Amino acid sequence: MRNADVAAMLNRVADLLEIKGENFFKIRAYREAVRQLDNLTTEVEDLIKDGRLKDIPGIGEAMEKKIVEFVTTGRLEFLTRLEGEVPPALLELTRVPGLGPRTAKDIYDALGILSIDALEEAAQAHRLLLVRGIKAKTEENILRGIAMLKRTEGRRFFPEGWILADSLLTTLGSMPGVLRAEIAGSLRRARETISDLDLLVAANDPDAICREFAHLPQVNEVVAQGGTKTSIRVRSGMEVDLRAVKPESFGAAWQYFTGSQAHNIQLRGRSERRGKLKINEYGVFKEDGTKIAGETEEEVYAAVGCAWIPPELREGRGEIELAAQGPLPQLVQQRDLRGDLHTHSNWSDGRNEIAVMARAARERGYSYLVMTDHTQSLLIAQGLTPQRFNERAAEITSVNASPGTARVLNGAEVDILPDGSLDLPDDCLAELDVVVASVHTALDQPKDLITQRVLAALRSPHVDVLAHPTSRRLDRRGETNLDIDAVIAEAARTGTALEINSxxxxxxxxxxxxRKARDAGVILAIDTDAHYPAEFDSVRYGCAIGRRAGLTTDRVLNTGDADAVLAHCRAKEARAVANFR
Structure with a gap:
């Protein structure tokens, strides 16, 4: 059982307790346990086996017993009892991003609403304003949350698919007879959301592999099975489709099952125009049935007069025409990134000392990182005052004198305050090597106000990177009202980098x-926002986004070395002083 499954269970308990109006401190204990699990770099199952679960801060004896019960039996009696005391549909309302359990209960008590459709209807008719504590802005945010939920209904964000694929590919790779196992489908293309997971295997006996796949330990239910395809469902509810082919057809099948549909239709059209070739999951064939390609993707594309196309670009947006003209530009890869411009330590809300983060960065191949702890107004994250930044600078100097660490640049994630000012005085900002700015508060400001707030920050000579620009949190809220087009234009004008937060x-x-930022000439940064070492590994998600955006290394700030980053910051400062103040 994954840590995420345990955390989801504890969150559900907390939600039900909140709906019931239980003691605040009891609810907070469950939320804190979830936070600790989210930060773990070890599986809960392993901690239980070693008797170390109780060593995690915030997990006392009672919480430990509940977690052990859930992990060992797959259920929690306490949760089952709570679910029997609360209308099931009421908890369904909390699936709306930004709608908490207490507010859902208030809406139910006042209006009797127990479905998302009824909630949407009431919000559109402004009947939610009759509920205690709900204002027009709250009602508007609920409607936006419902729209976001509907867009992603039945779908999952692609990192969840990659984590599951890692496990399944490891298992498949160890099976006798499997020559190769790969991700296909929309996950290989790194689409933001996916409906299922597609896997492809090369084997001399495809039918046997598909039969065996149905018996893997990850399988919760066999949905369909027959021939060279097996569909299963894992415990999280995600469906996984496995296809197995002979090695000589692997390239054709990989291309075909990666998609997209639009890409494949265009590729087939091109093959038909070039000597009436037939292209399918088994290979590329002449009219007389002679097979001319199929073992690799490269030879499939070559057979129709194209260079190989990276899967992230296969969306039917002109990539085939470009590939027909010759090799495509080399997209950014994880190994191209030489540093991380957005990281945290235990000086603010990170878990580890600066030296630990610097060693972890070095172990992952980074030559530098920017330590961007939060600033003073963000009390929930233990934001630093100017005095504490001065104290932290001494520790950074000490770490940089130590062997085996990545170079640490002195930075901050400075809050952009509601009025557009920055959360540190200019003299403090001027002392920092790199300044990352972001919005964490007053997220519900009207479009004009929040946009002008961010634009003011971009014009500062001190702000080098705008972090997580839309401020969305996929587990709890959508994007702000920010006019991203205006932000992109201003970033291009001021030379401020925009972040892809991984x-x-x-x-x-x-x-x-x-992609819009790239087209406007903006420089981007692919960062992790790491709060502990394992979070550096999420960079692969940011790289996938960058590749889908068509980014090459020259468009990504942190593909340069530390001196190149510092030169960029100095150039931004000089440009701002000359033109924007």
């Missing part, structure tokens, strides 16, 4: 906005 809870900018 955290699976943010993925911000998304690939659509990142």
């Amino acid at each position: 955290s699976p809870w943010r993925l911000d900018l998304n690939d659509t906005w990142a």
Whole structure:
């Protein structure tokens, strides 16, 4: 059982307790346990086996017993009892991003609403304003949350698919007879959301592999099975489709089952125009049935006169025409990133000392990182005052004198305050190597106000990068009202980099906005926002977004070395002083 499953269970308990109006401290204990699990780099099952679960801060004896019960039996009696005391449909309302359990209960008590459709109807008719504590802005945010929920209904953000795929590919790779196992479908293309997971295997006996796949330990239910395809459902509810083919057809099948549909239709059209070739999951064939390609994707594309096309670009947006003209530009890859411009330590809300983060960055191949702890107004994250930034600078100097660490640049994630000012005085900002700015509060400001707030920050000579620009949190809220087009234009004008935040809870900018930024001439940064070492590994998600946006290394700030980043910051400062103040 994954840590995420345990955390989801504890969150559900907390939600039900909140709906019931239980003691605040009891609810907070469950939320804190979830926070601790989210930060773990070890599986809960392993901690239970080693008797170390109780060593985690915030998990006392009672909480430990509940977690052990859930992990060992797959259910929790306390949760079952709570679910029997609360209308099931009431908890369904809390699926709306931004709608908490207490507010859902208030809406139910006042209006008797127990469905998302009824909630939407009431919000559109402004009947939610009859509920205690709900204002017009709250009602508007609920409608936006419902719209977001409907857009992603039945779908999951792609990092969840990658985590599951990692497990399944490891298992498949160890099975006798499997020659190769790969991700296909929309997950391989790194679409923001996916409905299922597609896997492809090369084997000399495809039918046997598909039969065996149905018996893997990850399988919760066999949906369909027959021939060279097996569909299963795992415990999280995600469906996984496995197809197995002979090695000589693997390239054709991989291309075909990666898609997209639009890409494949265009590719088939091109094959028919070039000597009436037939292209399918088994290969590329002449009219007389002679097979001319199929073992690799490269030879499939070559057979129709194209260079190989990276899967992230296969959306039917002109990539085939470009590939017909020759090799496509080399897209950014994870190994191209030489540093991370957005990280945290235990000086603010990170878990580890600066030296630990610097060693972890070095172990992952980074030559530098920017330590961007939060600033003073963000009390929930233990934001630093100017005095504490001065104290932290001494620790950074000490770490940089130590062997085996990435170079640490002195930075901050400075809050953009509601009036557009920055959360540190100019003299403090001027002492920092790199300044990342972001919005964490007053997220419900009207479009004009929040946009002008961010634009003012971009014009500051001190702000080098705008972090997670839309401020979305995929587990709890959508994008703000920010005019991203205006932000992109101003970033291009001021030379401010825009971030692709790799955290699976943010993925911000998304690939659509990142592509628009690229087209406008903006420099981007692919960062992790790491609060502990394991979060550095989420960079693969940001790289996937960058590749879907068509980013090459020259368009990504942190593909340069530390001196190149510092030069960019100095150039931004000089440009701002000359033109924007």
